Amino acid sequence: MANLLKTVVTGCSCPLLSSLGPCKVLPGKKDFLRTFHTHQALRCKSSVKPGIPYKQLTVGVPKEIFQNEKRVALSPAGVQALVKQGFNVVVESGAGEASKFSDDHYRAAGAQIQGTKEVLASDLVVKVRAPMLNPTLDSHEADLLKTSGTLISFIYPAQNPDLLNKLSKRKTTVLAMDQVPRVTIAQGYDALSSMANIAGYKAVVLAANHFGRFFTGQITAAGKVPPAKILIVGGGVAGLASAGAAKSMGAIVRGFDTRAAALEQFKSLGAEPLEVDLKESGEGQGGYAKEMSKEFIEAEMKLFAQQCKEVDILISTALIPGKKAPVLFKKEMIESMKEGSVVVDLAAEAGGNFETTKPGELYVHKGITHIGYTDLPSRMATQASTLYSNNITKLLKAISPDKDNFYYEVKDDFDFGTMGHVIRGTVVMKDGEVIFPAPTPKNIPQGAPVKQKTVAELEAEKAATISPFTRTMTTASAYTAIFIYIKYIE
Structure with a gap:
């Protein structure tokens, strides 16, 4: 046994055991020696985990200094989740006040x-907003970051x-929340969708x-009140949220999008999907629509011009990643709307979809109220901060699932819809090296071709989308006509 233990000790690469020298067996100590040396030998063979222990890392939550920004990157519940995971968390004094989260909530x-x-x-x-110049400190926030540290925020690298x-x-090392791939596995960390929903x-x-x-x-004793007609352009997360909210309030909702799938989603919410006569697929990548042909845009503008004369409210959400928002509604189209109408431009921060939009402002142009606020999520700060905090905590847990150490690997070789896809798409800078944009993933699924509907199918769908108000009025009119006819023949 002594010779065997000597072989284990001298053959082990562990410095601790190698320095022990030859083993000498003492009377009555054989069991102790065997236990001690076996334990140390097993430790030699165990591999060291990659990454840094959570308890050695500090997560910082600064106060947002962008004008009128009321959100905060982590809610108290988000802090609690990270502390439970092992992180140390520090929060700037007053960071959550605008979101109704006090310093005492964070301490608790x-x-x-x-x-x-x-x-x-x-x-x-x-952070929520990208680093910017801090006027109080007269320093840029980026210059105050720890060397070789990590930043998680909206960045918009392009x-x-x-x-x-x-x-x-x-x-x-920068993880851009605006670059999280819009794939099924990443829905829990898709901050763009969370904010667009709000x-x-x-x-x-x-x-x-x-x-x-x-x-x-409404039909009241004081008279009949017609329902409001609302056109929503863009069937993304924001557009569908608008459609659902407007429909629940009893309005007649119409939806337009260049993608067939988005039109189907409008329909599922009870909205009337609008299409142009020209058939062209608008399916793009990353959850956005692609730029359309000149002929399609002309047909689209003709449809919008007609709708402006009919609807009471316009809500537009059309965006092109990395580019100025397309102008879909010309000045003369807006001026053709009924006085008292309202337009809401959710693309105002990127220039706006309305030619008459003034980004960041609320004003009236020839009787048409224009809402061009660029901080709508921030106007629901508590809810927006809560969802954004959930996005961040879920992202950190997903990219580093290890229970003890914080570690993730950035690879250029990854399959579509995998965690490797999420990590590579989100990380836009690694140790100071810009790695944006991410390479194209492998095994991208091919979408099934969209079946074109017949005229009969389109007419049947249109008939099925008649609002309850219209159906009630039609039925009432029919009964009235029958009653008059009976009285006449009597």
Whole structure:
């Protein structure tokens, strides 16, 4: 046994055991020696886990300094989740006040309250808005980040090359929440969709607030009230949220999108899908529609011009990633609307879909109320912060599932819809090196061809989308006509 133990010790690469020298067996100590040496030998063979222990990492939550920004990157519930995972969390004093989260709430969740510089110097900083110049400190937030630290925030790398240069000098690793791939596995961390959902809902609430009538149609003793007619352009998350909210309030909702799948979603919410005569697929990548042909755009503009004369409220959400928002409604089209109508431009921050939009402003142009706010999610700060916090905590747990260490691997070789796809798409800078945009994933599923509907099918669908108000009025009119006819023949 002694010779065997000597072989184990001298053959082990572990410095601790190699320094023990020859084993000497003492009387009555054989069992102890065997246990000690066997334990140490097993430790030699175990591999060291990659990454850094969570308890050695600090997550910083600074206060947002962008004008009128009321959101905060982590809610107290989000802090509690990260503390439970093992992270240390520091929150800037007053960071959550605008979202109705006090410093005491954060302390109760396990966070420490510190100053701006201390928070920005954390190992991992989470923000809502991209880093910018802090006028109080007269320093750019990027310059205050820890060297070789990690930043998680909305970044929009294609539009902010100067910011990327600043972050590169700090050797920062950047996870852009706006670049999370829109695939099934990443739905829980898709912050763009979370914020778009809030913006779509808030757009309808604001439109109702500035519209002079009910949304729902009513028949009262004082007279008949027609329902409001609403056109929503864009069947993404924001557009569908608007459609659902407007429909629940009793309005007649029409939806337009260049993608057949989006039109089907409009229909599922009870909205009337609008199409142009020209057949052309608008399916693009990343959850967005592609740019259409000149002929299609001309047919589209003709449809919009006609709708402007009919509807009471316009809500537009059309965006092109990395580019200025397309102008879909010309000045003369807006001026053709009925006085008292309302238009809400959810693409205002990117220039706007209405030629008459003034980004960030609410104003009236020839009797038409224009809502061009660029901070709709921030106007529901508590809800927006809660959802954004959930996106971040779920993302951190997903990319680093290890229970003890924080670690994830960025690979250029990955399949579509996998966690490798999510990580590579989200990480836009690695240790100061810009790696945006991500390479094309492998095994991209091919969508099934869209079957074109017949005229009879389209007419049947249109008949099925008649609103309850219209159906009631039609039935009432029919009964009235029959009653008059009976009285006449008597």
